[in-house]
Amino acid sequence: MAISLEPLHTAPRLLLRAELAPIAGTRFQPTGFPDLGAAEYDHPTEPYRMLLVESPQSMANRLESVCWDEAAEDWRPPLRGLPRVDVYDQHGGFLTNSVLEAHRLNSPYILEGKDTTVMQLLKRELGLLGESLPVDVRKLARTVFKYDPNSVLHGLFLAKKELAGGRLRLSRLLSSFIEAEDARVAPNGGVKNDRVDPTGPTNQGFGNVPFHRDEYVARRIHAYFVLDLALLRSYGLGATAETFLTLFALYKIQHFLIEGLRLRTACDFEVKQVEVIRPSGFELPTADEIDRELPGLIDRLRAEGLLAAENLRVRYEVKS
Incomplete structure (x- = not known):
């Protein structure tokens, strides 16, 4: 039975909240920042301190780490067949790819080397956009989705002057963070x-x-997940692609909550409960249900010509 996403078809956002607790004891170690340390701040209405346990930037990386099989150097089985850009050295050894890179498709190993395969492809499919011309975000989304669909979900900034003066940007569709209420130092x-x-x-x-x-x-610890459904629909990718990206986002969330909550040696959580805050009436599918649905969607996307037939390969010469 197919997963029902009907309550999401007109909703502007999907908002989930997961209540977390330390898996052992009561203490946990939050993320730290240079020259700042732990990010503490006042609650806007209550007389206690808040704490940022994990930042949106870190959570984006963690949500993608549960998609990748390190041993196989490939997507996890439900996601196999998704195109990406792979980078190899001058001897044919694997270096990295657009899933693992901090800036995804905008990685310097993809766009700054002597191999201009991806740059030329983007110029060809997007057109040689002058700096004064408006950016066609829908065309950008379709092109990026074809060769690296994960970058559409993650967000992308192609900061290359040769491409519309460095103005090609896709905002993050899926964002997340973890914060703690009434946090006190231990x-x-x-x-x-x-x-x-x-x-x-x-x-x-x-x-x-x-x-x-x-x-x-802390009194309470919550992980929040927001999927911008209105932005996704604005790209005009079609029903199949929208369904896939929605379930891809839910795949990341569910698998992170199952297997990705050991954030640090002294920061290991378990899930107490998961709530759908909005829209009302949406029932969150299980990880198993999502895993069964994704391979068929990937096949349909390829049959509709929305996905590249194979991964792009780029060579980057590593200095000896």
Whole structure:
């Protein structure tokens, strides 16, 4: 039985909230930022502190990590057949691809090397857009979807002057973050022991070195997931592509909640409950249901000519 997405057809957003809790004990370690550390801030209406446990940028990467099979160097089985851009060195060794790269299709290994395969393809399919011309976002979305559909869901900024003066941009369709309410510091620490010379020079790695670390406890921890359905529909990709991208987003969310919640050594969560905040009436499909649906959708997309027949290959010369 096909998954029903009818409540999403006219909704502007899909908003999910998952309540999390530490899998062991009460403490957890949030993400940290250079020159800032943990991101604490005041709740706008309540008299307590909030804490950003995981940022939207980090969550985007984590949502894609559950799509990739490191051992096979390929998509997980339900996603096999999705096109992407693979990068190889001058000896034919695999380097990276548009799924693993921080800026996806805009990776310097794809667009900045001597191999201009992708650049020329984009110029050909998008047209040589002058800097003063308006950007055809629908054409951009169709082209990116054909060769790297994951970049449509993730968002993309093609910051190349040769392409519309560096104005080609697709906003992120799926965004997420984790925050904690009424967060309080749980200070702790330890010591690095030197069993040979406890008084050795610590700046060279010797000696006993005590250290402190701040972990946190919180009243509640929530992961939020937002899928911009109105933006997706504005691309005009068609019913099959819209259904696929919606289920692809739900695949990322469900598999992250099942297997991706060990964020750090001292930050490991479990799911207490998942709520559909909006739209009302939508029932979240299970991971198994999504896994069964995706391969057939990928086949249909290829039959409709919306996906490239094979991955693009780019060579990037690595300096010896």
